[in-house]
Amino acid sequence: MVGVMVIALTILIPGMPNMITYMKMGSVVPPGWSYxxxxxxxxxxxxxxxxxxxxxxxxxxxxxxxxxxxxADPFFGESTMKILNPNMSHSLPISDGAFGALAYTFEFLMGWMGSPSRWRTMPWMVTFFGILVIPLGLVHIFLVISQPIIVGEWCTFCLLAAAIMLPMIPLELDEVIAMGQHMVQAKKRGDNMWEVFWKGGKAFEKNTDDRTTELMEFPNKPVAVYKSSIWGMSVPWTLAVSTLLGIAVMFAPAVFGVEIQTMPSNIFHLSGSLIVVTSVICMGEVVRRGRYFNILLGLVLAVGPWVVDGSTLGLQITGLVVGLLVAGLSFPRGPKKEEYGLWDKYVK
Structure with missing residues (x-):
């Protein structure tokens, strides 16, 4: 708690010196964007x-x-302690759980930083926030995915932490891309990139955000505020079904009595969890094209159980059917509800 307060009071709350002078008047909505x-x-x-x-x-x-x-673990007994106390954890110089708490501390506090136009006025902060959420978030999720394969156990709170981190990735990606668009446009204009990165640079146009429902109106307009919160994300039925199939695949080895840490079990656990991760992330329209990765995962799931030892016939047939179904569901793009300026051409 002392460490959290030190971080908050000395770095993030005061912000960068003279930060207010860099909040220049200009566009609130990125050029060409609908929100x-x-x-x-x-x-x-x-x-x-x-x-x-x-x-x-x-x-x-x-x-x-x-x-x-x-x-404590409400579902897997002492599995949480076995996962948190392996030799790999002791080989690290710090606690990975405590490091995760440190990362979430920065994410929580950086969420408060900057004006509603920080994609333009604070590219440096959006960049660092994006690094915390996207690549570090993916590493965190992958470590949780690897637990049944490496340790041979499940951990309820580890799965909960991954489930919390997963939707944060598509929710942050659009802000990072809006910031990147601003940097690209500034470079084409001939601006100094160092100055633009730290100070935001000059605005390209002046506009106002007349579409967003203010957060202060949440008590009176909760539905409108919630809709404003998830612009940039949509849930095509294809990705929703793929997510459910990925979850089912993770439980399939236990249903068919295949022991954990065997090759068939590892294929199902890894493929299923990655299908879930890919499907949820690609609900963000700016990265919808990433759904094609599920084609590869579906083919691995369809073929893998047939070429390794230890598979049951039920597991092989399940992998074949579900794998081909996931691969087929990856072709339709689904709805595109928003506009993304220069990034529109990549939403396919």
């Missing part, structure tokens, strides 16, 4: 998710650091 990805409704979900992620990671970190001698 503002840095608006407060777009950010409040990130802030809430980061807070809950911080609570979960802090709980896991307290056990790894020895502040508690027991980590």
């Amino acid at each position: 503002n990805p840095s608006s407060w409704p777009q950010r409040w979900i990130m802030i809430v998710l980061a807070f809950f992620g911080w609570i979960v990671s802090r709980y896991l970190g307290t056990f790894q650091l020895g502040y508690t001698d027991f980590a």
Whole structure:
């Protein structure tokens, strides 16, 4: 708690010196976009998710650091302690659970930073926030995915932490792309990139955000605020079904009595979890094209159980049917509800 307060009070709340002088008047909505990805409704979900992620990671970190001698798990018994206390964790110089709490601390506090036009006025902050959420988030999710394969156990709170992190990735991607579009346009104009990165540079146009429902109106207009929060994301039925199939695939080895940490079980656990991750991330329209990765995962799931030892006939048939179904569901793009300026041509 002391560490969190030190970070908040000395770095993130004061912000960069003279930051207010860099909040130049200009466009609130990125040129060519139909919404503002840095608006407060777009950010409040990130802030809430980061807070809950911080609570979960802090709980896991307290056990790894020895502040508690027991980590409860409502579904998998002592599996959580086995996962949090392997040789790999002891080989690291720091607790990965506590490091996750540190990352969520920055994510929570950085969600509050900047004006609703920070995609333009604070490219440096959007970049660092994007690094925390996207690549580090993917690493965190992959580590959770690998637990049944490497350790041979499941952990409820680890899965919860990954489930919290997963929707944050598509929710943040549009803001990063809006910032990147601003940098590209500034470069074409001949602006100094160093100055644009740290100070935002000059605006390309002046506009206002008349579409977003203000966050302060949440008590009176909760539905309108929620809709403003998820602009840029849509849920095609194809990706929704793929997500459900991925979850089912993760449980298939247990249903057919195949032991954990065998090759057939590993194929199902890894393929199923990656199908879920890919499907949820690609609900963000700016990265909808990434759904094609599910074609590869579906083919691995369809073919893999037939070429490794230890598979049952039921598992092989399940993998074939579900794998081909996931691959086929990856071809339709689904609806595109928003406009993304220069990035529109990549939404296919």
